[in-house]
Amino acid sequence: MKNTGGLFILVLFTALLLKAQKTAPQAQNQQWTDCILITKSGDAITAQLKNKKDFSALGCLLPVQEIIIRHADGKEVITPIGNISEVLIPGRPVGNNHFLVLNCNHSCPGQFHIYRVITEGPCKLLYIQMPGKAGNMTISVSQHGETISTLNQKVSDEYYVYYNKALMQVHVDNTLNMNAVSISECGVFFKSCPEVMKKVVDKNARALKITELLEEFNGCGRGKQN
Numbered sequence: 291m292k293n294t295g296g297l298f299i300l301v302l303f304t305a306l307l308l309k310a311q312k313t314a315p316q317a318q319n320q321q322w323t324d325c326i327l328i329t330k331s332g333d334a335i336t337a338q339l340k341n342k343k344d345f346s347a348l349g350c351l352l353p354v355q356e357i358i359i360r361h362a363d364g365k366e367v368i369t370p371i372g373n374i375s376e377v378l379i380p381g382r383p384v385g386n387n388h389f390l391v392l393n394c395n396h397s398c399p400g401q402f403h404i405y406r407v408i409t410e411g412p413c414k415l416l417y418i419q420m421p422g423k424a425g426n427m428t429i430s431v432s433q434h435g436e437t438i439s440t441l442n443q444k445v446s447d448e449y450y451v452y453y454n455k456a457l458m459q460v461h462v463d464n465t466l467n468m469n470a471v472s473i474s475e476c477g478v479f480f481k482s483c484p485e486v487m488k489k490v491v492d493k494n495a496r497a498l499k500i501t502e503l504l505e506e507f508n509g510c511g512r513g514k515q516n
Contacts (some may be wrong), residue, residue: 322360328376336363345377345389346406347419355401372402390416392457405450409501411508413453413479415460420446447499453479460500467497476503483510 322338324366329335338360339345360366377389385408394403409415449466451458458479460472473490480486486507489498 293351319458324380326378327359327374327381330373330375332375335361339377345404371404377404390414390452392452408449409504409508411504413451413504413507415500415504416450416452416457418448418450420448451476451479451500451504462500466500468500468503472500473498480507483507485510503512 322340323342324339325339327335327337340358350450355372356368356370358366359369371391373392376391379387379389381387386406388407388410390405390407392405393400394401400449402420405416405418407414408417449460449462453461456479458475460476462472463469477487477490480490480503483506486503489503
């Protein structure tokens with residue numbers, strides 16, 4: 291009987307081990323996202339990042355300003371995000387597949403933020419989720435279909451116009467219509483395109499959606515030259 295009991299335990303242990311070996315790779319793959327990293331020196335590196343639906347949600351939640359990268363050989367390294375210029379996520383839709391790493395002196399002096407690019411072109415609309423006051427578990431449904439859960443940390447959605455290496459925050463409503471202050475401030479970006487400037491200074495114009503304004507500016511002849 292003792293031998294029978296020992297054999298049963300051995301068979302059970304072997305079955306569990308085989309099951310773990312089969313499921314481990316699947317669980318492991320779910321934790322990482324394939325990406326292409328563009329370094330400050332312009333090199334393109336194929337690697338993986340810890341899986342996250344929206345990397346812009348990192349915001350100032352990286353006090354050490356470092357992320358974990360896994361290379362093709364499986365080796366994991368820690369690198370400062372300041373060494374990275376862009377992050378590209380193959381297979382994701384436009385608006386959620388391109389991230390810029392920029393110095394965020396406007397809000398966190400000496401730190402870098404990861405911004406999601408919503409509108410591509412010479413003049414870009416960027417998005418970032420910033421931490422707010424501590425609270426209970428919250429589910430923040432951000433723009434463009436991204437759902438992010440946070441524990442004891444409320445967040446706020448922030449939008450920025452990025453053009454000629456200048457970054458300016460724009461205040462918008464839930465449909466991305468700009469308020470009067472942001473429309474006035476954005477004039478400095480759009481002055482090279484008379485068609486767009488005409489809309490910006492028109493006091494009787496309809497509500498201006500920031501995405502439409504940027505797309506028109508990027509299609510403007512002078513906008514393309516900058």
